[in-house]
Amino acid sequence: MATNPTTKKPAADTTAEEPVEAVTxxxxxxxxxxxxxxxxxxxxxxxxxxxxxxxxxxHHTIDGTDYLPGAKLLVSPDYAQRLRGQGYATQV
Incomplete structure (x- = not known):
């Protein structure tokens, strides 16, 4: 039968209080x-x-950039159709 030659270490003392800083x-x-x-x-x-x-x-935000009403943008035709359908772009 094999025996373990290492000794068991005592458990860490969890009752000792350490200062804990709240990171906010x-x-x-x-x-x-x-x-x-x-x-x-x-x-x-x-x-x-x-x-x-x-x-x-x-007012509309695209890719983190704010655009005010009246701003003229170059967009793909598909995206223009989506913007018009959702009411963000004027109908032409």
């Missing part, structure tokens, strides 16, 4: 970027498809 730091919220120069925003364009210009009817 929160990461600062990143500032939203202003609207960039007119580039295609939203989903990428499929190959061979030209972007269309839409005018926003309401």
């Amino acid at each position: 730091e929160t990461a600062p919220r990143p500032a939203r970027a202003a609207a960039p120069d007119p580039d295609v925003v939203g989903p990428p364009l499929p190959l061979g498809i030209e972007p269309v210009t839409v005018t926003l009817a309401h």
